Amino acid sequence: MSETIPTGKHFVHGDWACAEGAIAAGCGYFAAYPITPATEISEHIASRFPQLGRRFVQFEDEIGAIASVIGASFSGMKAMTATSGPGISLMLENIGLAVMTEVPCVIVNVMRGGPSTGQPTMGAQADVMQCRWGAHGDVEIIALAPQSVQECFDLTVHAFNLSEEYRTPVFLLSDANIGHMFEKLEIPAADEIEIVNRKKPQVFPPDYKPYEADESMVPPMACFGEGYRFYSTGLTHNEMGYPDMSVETQDKLVRRLCDKIRRNKKKINMTEETMTEDCDVLVVTYGVTARSAASAVQMARREGIKAGLLRLITLWPFPDWKIEELADNVKGVVVPEMNYGQLVREVERSVKPTPVEFIPKLGENPPSPDEILERIRRLAK
Amino acid sequence: MTEQIDYYLEDYLRMDRLPHIWCAGCGLGIILKSYVQALYELEYDLDKIVTVSGIGCAGRASGYVNTDAFHTTHGRALPFATGISTSNTDIKPVVISGDGDLFAIGGNHLIHAARRNINMLVICSNNFNYGMTGAQYGPTTPRDMRTPTSPYGNIENPFNLVSLVSSAGATMVSRWTVFHVNQLKNSIKKGLTKNGFSFIEVLSPCTTGYGRLNKMSPIDMMRDLRDTCKIRKVHPTEATIEPGKEVIIGDFVDIEKPTYADVLDQLTRRSTE
Ligand SMILES: Cc1ncc(C[n+]2csc(CCOP(=O)(O)OP(=O)(O)O)c2C)c(N)n1
Ligand code: SF4
Ligand SMILES: [Mg+2]
Numbered sequence: 153m154s155e156t157i158p159t160g161k162h163f164v165h166g167d168w169a170c171a172e173g174a175i176a177a178g179c180g181y182f183a184a185y186p187i188t189p190a191t192e193i194s195e196h197i198a199s200r201f202p203q204l205g206r207r208f209v210q211f212e213d214e215i216g217a218i219a220s221v222i223g224a225s226f227s228g229m230k231a232m233t234a235t236s237g238p239g240i241s242l243m244l245e246n247i248g249l250a251v252m253t254e255v256p257c258v259i260v261n262v263m264r265g266g267p268s269t270g271q272p273t274m275g276a277q278a279d280v281m282q283c284r285w286g287a288h289g290d291v292e293i294i295a296l297a298p299q300s301v302q303e304c305f306d307l308t309v310h311a312f313n314l315s316e317e318y319r320t321p322v323f324l325l326s327d328a329n330i331g332h333m334f335e336k337l338e339i340p341a342a343d344e345i346e347i348v349n350r351k352k353p354q355v356f357p358p359d360y361k362p363y364e365a366d367e368s369m370v371p372p373m374a375c376f377g378e379g380y381r382f383y384s385t386g387l388t389h390n391e392m393g394y395p396d397m398s399v400e401t402q403d404k405l406v407r408r409l410c411d412k413i414r415r416n417k418k419k420i421n422m423t424e425e426t427m428t429e430d431c432d433v434l435v436v437t438y439g440v441t442a443r444s445a446a447s448a449v450q451m452a453r454r455e456g457i458k459a460g461l462l463r464l465i466t467l468w469p470f471p472d473w474k475i476e477e478l479a480d481n482v483k484g485v486v487v488p489e490m491n492y493g494q495l496v497r498e499v500e501r502s503v504k505p506t507p508v509e510f511i512p513k514l515g516e517n518p519p520s521p522d523e524i525l526e527r528i529r530r531l532a533k
Numbered sequence: 534m535t536e537q538i539d540y541y542l543e544d545y546l547r548m549d550r551l552p553h554i555w556c557a558g559c560g561l562g563i564i565l566k567s568y569v570q571a572l573y574e575l576e577y578d579l580d581k582i583v584t585v586s587g588i589g590c591a592g593r594a595s596g597y598v599n600t601d602a603f604h605t606t607h608g609r610a611l612p613f614a615t616g617i618s619t620s621n622t623d624i625k626p627v628v629i630s631g632d633g634d635l636f637a638i639g640g641n642h643l644i645h646a647a648r649r650n651i652n653m654l655v656i657c658s659n660n661f662n663y664g665m666t667g668a669q670y671g672p673t674t675p676r677d678m679r680t681p682t683s684p685y686g687n688i689e690n691p692f693n694l695v696s697l698v699s700s701a702g703a704t705m706v707s708r709w710t711v712f713h714v715n716q717l718k719n720s721i722k723k724g725l726t727k728n729g730f731s732f733i734e735v736l737s738p739c740t741t742g743y744g745r746l747n748k749m750s751p752i753d754m755m756r757d758l759r760d761t762c763k764i765r766k767v768h769p770t771e772a773t774i775e776p777g778k779e780v781i782i783g784d785f786v787d788i789e790k791p792t793y794a795d796v797l798d799q800l801t802r803r804s805t806e
Binding site: 154180181183199202203205207209211212213215216217219220221222223224225226227228229231245246249253376377378379380381382383384385386387392394395 | 547549550579580581583585595596599600601602603604605606609611612613614616617619620621623624641642645800801803804805
């Protein structure tokens with residue numbers, strides 16, 4: 153395989169699709185440290201990138217991998233890393249730097265069971281809060297959760313586009329189930345794939361202020377080597393990028409970094425609704441668990457129970473307004489996830505006082521359709 | 534009397550950020566001046582340099598140079614520079630950072646960047662302590678020295694930086710001091726033009742922290758660099774730094790081998806054959 157975008161049908165696993173999504177999005181630099189269940193992404197990139205003249209570096213650890221990704225992105229490349237929970241734990245400080253210095257990049261977490269080394273080969277959805285709150289300080293993050301091999305491709309492309317548009321790291325939260333699952337993937341023709349590139353400065357270098365933003369709140373991005381000679385620091389900085397420890401500058405900067413995502417949350421957010429128009433019981437879930445939930449909702453309908461499904465494709469920013477709206481007319485909400493209670497807290501907060509049934513699943517697979525159906529029945533009474 | 538001030542380096546510095554934050558007597562100003570003087574004498578295209586640093590007093594140097602510059606996280610300057618160097622081969626990353634940044638928290642990245650022979654110049658300000666956090670002992674602090682976290686004297690063995698970096702595979706390794714300004718500047722010029730991983734250790738007094746705690750005045754510390762440092766050609770392993778003994782400075786390694794960018798290009802050819 154030597155063409156840049158292998159348009160057509162493939163029978164492949166999610167990690168393969170994710171790697172091809174990165175290639176299609178124009179990723180020119182990839183760095184990672186091997187870890188199950190994300191290694192296959194690196195392996196596929198390692199075989200494809202050299203042929204395309206792109207840069208793959210297997211780093212000495214995940215701290216270095218994400219640092220180099222940020223350096224590459226600041227040098228004008230689209231860049232990505234892929235890992236699992238332990239690797240994300242190591243990357244968090246530099247992810248905060250990418251947020252602070254507004255460097256686009258894509259971070260793939262093929263989630264596995266934790267805490268610690270946990271269950272390396274088995275799926276989980278237990279890093280969704282780490283993703284949201286892991287980096288220190290006030291941080292807004294964007295995270296997408298694929299439910300299929302096809303979405304591993306599509307959402308990786310989309311993750312690049314969002315990172316370029318908002319100048320921020322974007323997470324793809326896959327898991328061992330999807331990463332290792334074989335399914336049909338259809339790669340569209342190159343001209344059917346939407347590609348977004350970072351906004352470039354329109355001024356001469358002496359007039360360029362690297363952190364001055366217009367109403368979009370996203371500053372145009374010069375890159376190293378382009379002649380702008382700008383300075384970027386993880387310290388609190390003013391519009392010139394210079395360190396400034398004043399309360400005013402901290403306030404202004406942190407608000408802008410958060411608000412550029414908060415104020416666009418409706419534009420960024422993607423959800424998928426199935427039979428929610430008339431539902432009495434609403435199931436809210438994401439990723440691989442949504443496949444179980446979709447079956448459960450079908451089974452419930454066959455029994456005459458009006459169940460509906462809201463699948464979150466974007467986990468962060470969280471679609472609280474949408475859940476609140478849908479929950480207005482239901483008897484209860486069911487939240488299955490592969491952890492011991494994470495996104496359910498966000499749902500509870502959004503739907504109060506509607507009752508919420510949480511279905512935790514720890515280890516390997518999502519809760520079964522039967523388990524979810526049983527809770528739907530209980531709430532429908 | 535009006536003072537004659539030489540402004541010929543104005544284009545090389547961010548004048549709007551001066552004066553710098555460093556203490557009186559600190560060696561970092563001399564390192565900064567030597568760096569920009571080297572760029573000036575080489576007429577180096579400033580658009581093709583990215584000055585990268587980690588965190589610490591030395592790490593602040595990147596903020597005063599009129600090149601693209603990136604003040605990153607503690608210890609990670611080298612992987613950031615690796616990403617820059619491999620994705621845009623026209624750019625020469627120059628890392629200016631401290632001994633703690635590069636050899637304690639960032640030690641792993643240093644040996645791997647040298648092993649891969651990433652094209653970059655690393656200028657390490659070795660002031661024998663963590664200056665910015667208040668002069669605690671670190672991986673270069675000689676035995677028995679007193680610091681706030683070694684109040685009874687340091688019990689740990691220090692690294693010999695030139696030996697460590699040489700054995701990791703660097704193509705240029707030198708050690709100078711802020712007393713030897715001409716040699717330092719020339720060494721930086723050599724590192725800037727070298728294609729490969731170049732490393733310059735610069736012995737530099739931290740007057741406020743380390744100096745004061747060990748009862749050395751700024752002048753004592755400069756005199757010490759003059760009197761104990763000897764320019765000699767020895768094997769890097771012999772260039773240890775021990776209190777009361779002479780310190781060998783000079784060039785230790787100067788070899789040629791393919792850079793990481795070179796082998797990546799070879800890989801592209803191999804993969805498409
Ligand atoms: C992850 C992390 N740990 C600790 C610190 C605190 N810190 C800032 S600078 C520094 C030491 C710097 O020492 P060195 O690199 O030798 O630079 P110097 O100040 O001596 O020039 C430390 C420990 C930090 N900024 N980040
Ligand atoms: S604390 Fe030491 S290293 Fe830091 S500026 Fe002062 S003298 Fe220099
Ligand atoms: Mg130091």
